[in-house]
Amino acid sequence: MEENKKLTDQELFSFVEFDHDQAERTGYSEYSYWRSVLRTFSKNKFAMALVIIMLCLIVFAFFANSTARFPIDEIHRTDKLLSPDATYWFGTDTLGRDMWARSWYGTTISLKVAGVVTFVCVIVGVIVGCIWGYVRATDRFFTELYNIVANIPETIYLILLTYIMEKGFWTIVLAMCLTGWLAMARNVRNLVFMIRDREYNLASRCLGTPLPRMISKNLIPYLVSVVILRMALMIPNVISQEVTLSYLGLGLPATTPSLGKLLSEGRTKFQDFPYLLVFPSLIVSIITVSFYLAGNAFSDASDPKNHV
């Protein structure tokens, strides 16, 4: 309180000039939505651990794939059905092929499929969903389309498409893209429905904002967290669909070892040679569970009510 001693009572009790600017400066709250999302997410130690495990796994898959000692289809006649040992870290299969190389190759294939499909479905689904939800005139058309298409399970479509088309990487990708965007579009459309008549959107309409900018500035920023969640859940979903298809012998060519192929191969010999199944399933499980749990944790983190 040295200040007080320096000023006399007279000075202390004199009127002060009113400063308008100072009155207006509130000192903002420094709240950045995304920074808060990241901070809340990182507080969830379990989710962070999963994300790290997942990233390591993905990086490792590609790394292991390119540094594998043995090519995936090299047959070692004398080393058939060996349990994991020093040379063949995951053992060998019925034809003497190195399971380590095959497993990691299969993982990279599955991840590539999942990545491309998710990316395409998100882009197409979000744009179509926004238009569907915002432009009233299109609602009827899309809803009818959805009702017709969605009543039949995706798997049936996938089986049909992959059966008709030639086997190959792009076949399976195309088939999944064709069936996957609709669910995302529907989800986005529901969200857009909820926000399209909020006052800030009415204001933009009053100002004559054209549709593309309405979508990019008014709608998409509010959808991002939900879309990211759906993406995180879509990836394991795609992998499991790929597993199903490969299991049935559809989609990828017989020579390409995907995780699904490996699982189907390992299934028959499971009793006596469990390692044939264990390693591929472990990889699939880790990816699926991590994406799923981390995705949910991210969704919780992006809810502003949890930003405390």
Add this chain to the structure above:
Amino acid sequence: MENKEVLLEVKDLQITFKNGRREFVAVDDVNFEIYRGETFSLVGESGSGKTTIGRAIIRINPTTKGEIIFNGKKINGKIDKKLDREVIQKIQMIFQDPMASLNERAKIDYIISEGLYNFHLYKDEEDRKNKVEDALKEVGLLPEFASRFPHEFSGGQRQRIGIARALIMDPEFVIADEPISALDVSIRAQVLNLLNKLKKEKNLTYLFIAHDLSVVRFISDRIAVIHKGRIVELADSEELFLHPLHPYTKSLLSAVPIPDPQIEKQKKLLVYDPSMHDYSVNKPSWVEILPGHFVYGNEEEIAGYRKEIND
């Protein structure tokens, strides 16, 4: 009233909402004129249709019957692009809820210049930035606010940003839809002063929509009282407060809280009962009882009102 040019005219307006098979008549048989340079207030409770009318004028809601004429041209229903663009530039709206009417994920800079972007109403980037700065200063905010986000500001400041956004378009006619209802009582005065100041400076005409009569007395030239989609009384604001005729207007007036303990504690509350009107035989109409003072009622009631005035 010196300058009696009619800027906006609403004729026999009816707005009906369809919900599947059910129809709901929100607004019926509404007629009024707004003169250039005045503040015209539309007062009613929630659900009375006042917001619906405002939104119909600015073409957010479609109309079912009747006409809305702006500057001599009909602007409801289907209109050509040129007229649509003219309407957007000349008629602007200020919304009720400052928390909902700004895009949370956009910077203030973008929010205010949104209209400029839409019609490219600026020469270059620097011109646009200057316009934004001027708009902010006009509403009493600091230019440094342009780089921040809405959540960093209080309700009153956000509402002022909404006003800046509307006024940067240089409109002739501004519809203020309950602009101060969601604000603290102490901030309301700020915003009211601002609206008045801008009106004088830019020669604006206001349609002020409100549910609180105490506020409109201060700001408006003429007031229309609306009940369940129908205008029941219209008069100069002082005239309405001194000689309210329609029972609904009287009940609204009696309900307005007055910040004076002695008066408030002795106040008697009038309750409006719509069933007191018997319109089965004698049909009501819109009658000009005194010059500029209109009331809705049937012959019997009008005769009663005339008597009241003469006493």
Add this chain to the structure above:
Amino acid sequence: MERQPILSAKDIEITFSMRGKYLKPIRKCSLDLYEGETLAIVGESGSGKSVFTKSFIGMLDNNGSITGGSIMFEGVDIAKYTKESDWLKIRGKKIAMVFQDPMTSLNPLKIIGEQIREVIELHQGIKGEESKQMAIEMLEKVGITDAANRYNQYPHQFSGGMRQRVVIAIAAACFPKILICDEPTTALDVTIQAQILDLIRNLQKEMGMTVIYITHDLGVVANVADRVAVMYAGEIVEVGNAEEIFYDARHPYTWALLSSLPQLGVKGEPLSTIEGTPPNLYQEIKGDAFAPRNTHALRIDFIENPPYFEVTPTHKAKTWLLDPRAPKYEAPHAIQKLRDKMKK
């Protein structure tokens, strides 16, 4: 007034932890509540009035806690309660709260009769038909016609004003000693507002309750209050009888509140306003929190927070202007007019 207060809050401090920082929405608030009176707490959004009263019933959010002071109620310092079981003895039973938005206060999936009845069952232990009868009586008391039938209806079948009556019925069902109404009429139309205020007043007389109103509308205060406490930035800056506050206000913030009312405006002249915005709680507040917006600010306002100065035994204000060393000042024009009224 030699009466003993039924609730006495002294030097309450409440701290919230938010996004890694600590906020103090309430900085040393003291308030006495006397039996049978109606006390109005007036303040802007962010002044802390809701948070303050929520602490009386232990309804602070998870990240907030009372970090100082005491609340004496029925001989016990309830500020020290930490367990839900302690609060349940008071909440709803002895101190009840009515919130602003009736739509979110009611369970949309339960008939409203049940919502009243379960409160009676919980706090008074009366079950079955008897409690149902009591609930129906309560509905009639709050002015809902045909109560026996409307007992079975859902909230969405009621209008806004009716819903608020139901909420009041739930709060009053157990004959609490204190009823806290947090902006009960802000979301309602003016005509409905007047009816609800009347209702609460009648209930208060009939049931002998003490009522705290939280509001920012001075018209409502004039209608209902015996005593008024004015809050700003987490402190009570002025408290007194309704007449003293309206006709003889001493704190510049109260002046500003009173003179900025549109009802007092003169056409053609701008309304007097309070410039600027209330302080952000993240900031450290030095001195008087109202100083930056105070047109009658003294230098010392920016340095040291003023203590209470007594104007009358029932009226005190926290402003350096009342210090004997302060220079003579003129209250704003509008306040003079109100003062003249008082003299008549």
